[in-house]
Structures are given as C-alpha cells and as structure tokens.
Amino acid sequence: MKLRGKVALVTGAAQGLGRGFTESMLQQGAKVALLDIKVLDGRKTTKELGLKYGQDKVLFLPCDVTDKGQMESAFQQVLRHFGQLDVVVNNAGVTEQENWELVLDINLRSVIQGTYLGLHHMSRERGGGGGLIINIASMAGLIAMFHGPVYTATKHGVVGLSRSLGTPFHFDRTGVRVCALCPTMTDTPIQPPRVASTPEEQVKLDAHWAYTDSQGGLLKVSEVVAGFLQLVEDDSKNGAVMRVTKQKGVDYQPYGGGGQGVPVTTRKTRSKL
Numbered sequence: 297m298k299l300r301g302k303v304a305l306v307t308g309a310a311q312g313l314g315r316g317f318t319e320s321m322l323q324q325g326a327k328v329a330l331l332d333i334k335v336l337d338g339r340k341t342t343k344e345l346g347l348k349y350g351q352d353k354v355l356f357l358p359c360d361v362t363d364k365g366q367m368e369s370a371f372q373q374v375l376r377h378f379g380q381l382d383v384v385v386n387n388a389g390v391t392e393q394e395n396w397e398l399v400l401d402i403n404l405r406s407v408i409q410g411t412y413l414g415l416h417h418m419s420r421e422r423g424g425g426g427g428l429i430i431n432i433a434s435m436a437g438l439i440a441m442f443h444g445p446v447y448t449a450t451k452h453g454v455v456g457l458s459r460s461l462g463t464p465f466h467f468d469r470t471g472v473r474v475c476a477l478c479p480t481m482t483d484t485p486i487q488p489p490r491v492a493s494t495p496e497e498q499v500k501l502d503a504h505w506a507y508t509d510s511q512g513g514l515l516k517v518s519e520v521v522a523g524f525l526q527l528v529e530d531d532s533k534n535g536a537v538m539r540v541t542k543q544k545g546v547d548y549q550p551y552g553g554g555g556q557g558v559p560v561t562t563r564k565t566r567s568k569l
C-alpha cells in the first residue's frame with residue numbers, strides 16, 4: 297500500500313512503538329489518528345508530530361481500547377474528521393502483571409475488537425474501500441516467553457487471529473489485508489527496570505534481563521519500524537507473520553504457506569492497496 301493520502305488509526309500511539317509507527321506513516325504522507333489512554337502524553341506527542349508534519353495530518357483521540365464504546369466512537373470520529381480509513385494498527389499492549397485479566401483484555405480482546413471495527417469500516421462488502429490491518433503481536437506470540445505466561449497466551453492469540461482473517465476466504469469479500477508483527481525485546485517504556493524493590497521482583501527482573509541479554513539485547517524502535525513499513529507496502533502479504541529479531545533482522549515465520557501468508561486472493565481484484 298502506498299501511504300500518501302491514506303488515513304491510519306494507531307492505538308497506543310502516545311509513546312514507544314506506536315509513536316514510531318505513527319511517525320513513519322506521517323513521513324510517507326499519510327494522516328494518522330492517535331489513540332491512547334494516556335491523555336497528556338497523547339496530546340504532547342500529537343502536538344509534536346503536528347508541528348513536524350502539519351496539524352491537519354494528525355488527530356488525537358483519548359481512548360481506552362478495553363472500552364467498546366470508546367473504540368466505536370473513536371473510529372466514527374476518525375471517519376468524520378478525515379473522511380476515510382485505510383490502515384488500522386492495533387498496537388496498544390501491556391506486559392505481564394498481577395491483574396492477568398487486564399493483560400488479556402488489552403492485549404487480546406481489544407485487538408480482536410479493533411480488528412473487527414477495522415473490517416467493519418474498511419470492508420468492500422460493506423461499501424468500504426478495502427485496506428490493511430496490522431496487529432502488533434510479539435515474538436512471545438511464536439515462542440514461550442517463560443516469564444510472561446499470560447502475555448505469551450495473548451500474543452499467540454493475536455498471531456492466530458491475524459492468520460485466520462488473513463486468508464482469501466476473508467480477503468475476497470473484504471479487500472482488507474490482515475498481518476501480525478512480532479518483534480523481540482525493544483527499547484521502549486514497556487521494558488522494566490533492572491533493579492527491583494523486593495527480592496521476589498528482583499528474581500523476575502533478573503530472568504527477564506538475562507534472557508534479553510542472551511538474545512542480543514534490545515532492538516531499537518527504528519528497527520521494528522523498518523519492518524512495519526515493509527509489511528505495509530508489500531501488498532502481496534496477507535496473513536503474514538513478520539518477525540523482527542536481533543539474530544535474523546526482519547523475516548517471516550515459516551508456516552505451511554511459507555510464512556509469508558497465503559496468496560492474497562484467489563480472484564483478480566481491482567486493488568486500491
């Protein structure tokens with residue numbers, strides 16, 4: 297998909313990878329709606345990006361992705377404000393924590409919600425123009441992140457959702473590509489400190505950092521963003537699961553279909569992608 301003139305919606309866009317994805321699409325000439333539960337940070341990021349790329353290119357919408365009503369309203373506001381929607385990036389996520397139900401709600405249920413809202417508003421069979429949905433999973437969606445069982449479960453779910461909806465059965469009717477992006481540990485605020493306040497916490501942090509260091513350390517946001525843009529621009533990728541790791545850089549999870557997804561469609565379709 298060429299991004300110039302397109303409209304994207306990014307959840308969790310106030311910081312970290314979501315901010316990186318947002319800025320990369322602005323650089324390519326897209327307009328972007330930034331959604332985040334952090335209102336002050338979201339407004340600050342949006343102001344900074346507006347000064348750099350044009351106030352008319354950005355829109356900040358305070359939104360808790362776990363709130364169905366807020367998500368539905370946000371999608372409606374994006375369509376009213378920009379007049380169209382072409383790309384949805386379900387990025388908002390949290391790491392393992394005591395409240396595992398919240399991890400499940402944010403990392404999986406809300407990604408399903410955002411994916412279905414994207415299909416609802418972009419699907420050709422509903423009069424939309426087709427489009428692209430990229431769900432931000434993790435390498436924890438492909439291997440067992442031992443220090444995050446629920447996080448691992450949610451990310452495996454995001455990969456499965458994206459692969460299922462990224463098949464010709466759906467694309468032939470919707471014209472919407474659906475892919476998953478699986479980075480390894482990346483240098484963003486989601487990363488925990490190296491020093492804990494309790495011995496029990498220190499054990500968990502030591503395990504996390506020993507594992508991270510064993511895998512070559514943290515990726516830079518820019519390395520993940522480079523993979524993201526490649527996935528956006530490659531219209532042949534549907535149901536694809538892109539990996540970004542220190543060891544191998546950007547590649548695709550090999551499945552029966554070669555890991556680069558199944559053929560986008562079984563029909564010749566006029567593509568706006």
Ligand SMILES: NC(=O)C1=CN([C@@H]2O[C@H](COP(=O)(O)OP(=O)(O)OC[C@H]3O[C@@H](n4cnc5c(N)ncnc54)[C@H](O)[C@@H]3O)[C@@H](O)[C@H]2O)C=CC1
Nearest residue numbers: 308312313333360361387388389434480481482484485486
């Ligand atoms: N940083 C890393 O090592 C990796 C991160 N990921 C995934 O990338 C995505 C982005 O993570 P990062 O940028 O690293 O984290 P981050 O913590 O820097 O950014 C996450 C953003 O999501 C927002 N958010 C959290 N809960 C929300 C909610 N209920 N509603 C709306 N917004 C909400 C936060 O306010 C924050 O702005 C997540 O899905 C994460 O699981 C995947 C692999 C590695």
Ligand SMILES: CCCCCC(=O)CC\C=C/C=C/C=C/[C@@H](O)[C@@H](O)CCCC(=O)O
Nearest residue numbers: 391434435436441479480481487488511541
């Ligand atoms: C505080 C936790 C933050 C969690 C953020 C993440 O999602 C971290 C990513 C989770 C797991 C990373 C695994 C990395 C694996 C690769 O380094 C490599 O070992 C995988 C190779 C797979 C293959 O070659 O098939």
